[in-house]
Amino acid sequence: MIDLSSKLEKLSLELVEKNAHLYKVTVKLENLESILLSFLNEFGYITLDSINCRDDLEEGLFTITYCLQTEKRDHVVMVQTSIDRENATLPSMHTLWPQAEIMEREMHEMFGVDFPTHPSLIDFALEYWEHMPPMRRDFDTLEFVNSMNPFRDQRGDNLDVKVEMKKRREEKKAAKLKAEQEAAAKLAAQEQQNPDSEAQNNE
Amino acid sequence: MESGFHGSDLDSSLKCKLEESGMANTHAIMEKAVNWFRSRSIFVVAYGTGCGAIEMPPTFTSRYDAERMGVVGVATPRQADLIILSGYLAYKTLRRVIRTYEQMQRPKYVITLGSCPINGGMYWDSYNTIKKLDDYIPVDVYVTGCMPRPESVIEGFVLLQERIKNGEKAGWQKYDENLKFYKDNQKRVLGGHIDPSYETDWYNLENGGVA
Numbered sequence: 001m002i003d004l005s006s007k008l009e010k011l012s013l014e015l016v017e018k019n020a021h022l023y024k025v026t027v028k029l030e031n032l033e034s035i036l037l038s039f040l041n042e043f044g045y046i047t048l049d050s051i052n053c054r055d056d057l058e059e060g061l062f063t064i065t066y067c068l069q070t071e072k073r074d075h076v077v078m079v080q081t082s083i084d085r086e087n088a089t090l091p092s093m094h095t096l097w098p099q100a101e102i103m104e105r106e107m108h109e110m111f112g113v114d115f116p117t118h119p120s121l122i123d124f125a126l127e128y129w130e131h132m133p134p135m136r137r138d139f140d141t142l143e144f145v146n147s148m149n150p151f152r153d154q155r156g157d158n159l160d161v162k163v164e165m166k167k168r169r170e171e172k173k174a175a176k177l178k179a180e181q182e183a184a185a186k187l188a189a190q191e192q193q194n195p196d197s198e199a200q201n202n203e
Numbered sequence: 204m205e206s207g208f209h210g211s212d213l214d215s216s217l218k219c220k221l222e223e224s225g226m227a228n229t230h231a232i233m234e235k236a237v238n239w240f241r242s243r244s245i246f247v248v249a250y251g252t253g254c255g256a257i258e259m260p261p262t263f264t265s266r267y268d269a270e271r272m273g274v275v276g277v278a279t280p281r282q283a284d285l286i287i288l289s290g291y292l293a294y295k296t297l298r299r300v301i302r303t304y305e306q307m308q309r310p311k312y313v314i315t316l317g318s319c320p321i322n323g324g325m326y327w328d329s330y331n332t333i334k335k336l337d338d339y340i341p342v343d344v345y346v347t348g349c350m351p352r353p354e355s356v357i358e359g360f361v362l363l364q365e366r367i368k369n370g371e372k373a374g375w376q377k378y379d380e381n382l383k384f385y386k387d388n389q390k391r392v393l394g395g396h397i398d399p400s401y402e403t404d405w406y407n408l409e410n411g412g413v414a
Contacts, residue, residue: 125295125331126294126295126331127294127295127298127396128393128394128396130394134330134331139330141328141329141330142328144330145327145328145329145330148392149323149332149333149334149335149392150334151322151323151327151334152321152322152334152335
């Protein structure tokens with residue numbers, strides 16, 4: 001990794017070590033294309049793992065991260081840049097790494113980032129999406145869901161478990177009490193009858 | 204209770220003939236016989252929309268063997284009587300499901316697996332899935348569970364068979380009767396981007412496509 005940091009110093013960039021396999025470079029948007037080109041052609045980062053977008057709503061920025069790997073696959077370098085959130089525009093990288101085409105299509109759909117030089121900026125996973133891009137943080141998912149798909153009405157026989165269990169316990173208690181009382185009454189009645197039966201037995 | 208025996212023109216002419224020849228009861232008997240046969244030869248197109256797709260291979264293969272009840276898988280929706288929708292439905296899937304359902308020939312039935320088509324299940328707050336499937340196409344049997352085991356799926360088949368045998372009113376009749384309700388709901392969530400229905404006159408699309 002030391003040779004990469006020395007190479008980057010010539011471009012007046014700083015390589016930050018996140019851990020033994022992960023490094024980060026922060027670049028300006030206007031230098032992004034040339035730096036990525038030198039990463040591919042000069043430093044040998046032939047693989048683009050992913051392009052990630054983070055919505056920094058408070059700062060009004062999108063933070064874009066390009067994850068790059070060499071042929072050895074022993075570490076990942078993240079090339080990070082920030083773009084304006086309201087007027088989000090990025091150059092397309094599909095000429096450097098062909099797989100960027102589909103990643104950029106996804107980013108366009110989920111965050112609304114525009115790619116003027118992209119060859120096929122059509123629908124990716126969503127179809128005919130007319131609302132705000134759904135991964136933007138100011139997209140109110142819950143409100144959208146409730147307006148599009150309200151919940152089914154509760155069933156008429158949908159009962160509250162706590163209330164029902166309490167009711168059932170009380171019913172059980174009352175039934176037990178009633179049974180005890182009945183048994184006691186029966187016993188008393190038997191005791192009243194008993195002297196007669198005993199008398200009959202004696203006869 | 205309305206009969207499940209379909210083919211109204213043929214039906215009424217046959218009824219007249221039978222009444223003329225003094226065999227009015229024969230019609231009812233035939234209807235019963237047809238329903239009995241129909242309940243024992245359900246051809247299924249399994250549309251694996253969600254995680255429930257994995258429950259269908261054991262249901263149809265030798266372990267649980269749904270074929271012993273006459274439930275057989277077929278290749279295309281045009282040959283099928285029953286469509287199994289096995290899980291949550293995204294808007295994108297719903298568009299294809301409606302297309303598939305409309306391709307099926309009547310009588311046709313729908314079984315869904317899992318909680319998601321009933322009330323969204325664990326995807327209730329997703330921006331991209333529907334909650335109540337019966338707003339968009341009629342559902343005959345909901346097999347609940349997350350996911351239901353093949354035994355439950357087979358119980359669903361048995362319930363459907365009973366209903367067919369008794370000649371009960373099925374979902375496809377509701378769909379035909381309340382077509383406007385279903386189409387309005389479909390348009391509401393799919394934004395009008397749905398294919399023309401199969402009742403469309405494809406040669407006169409510019410005149411509204413009404414045959």
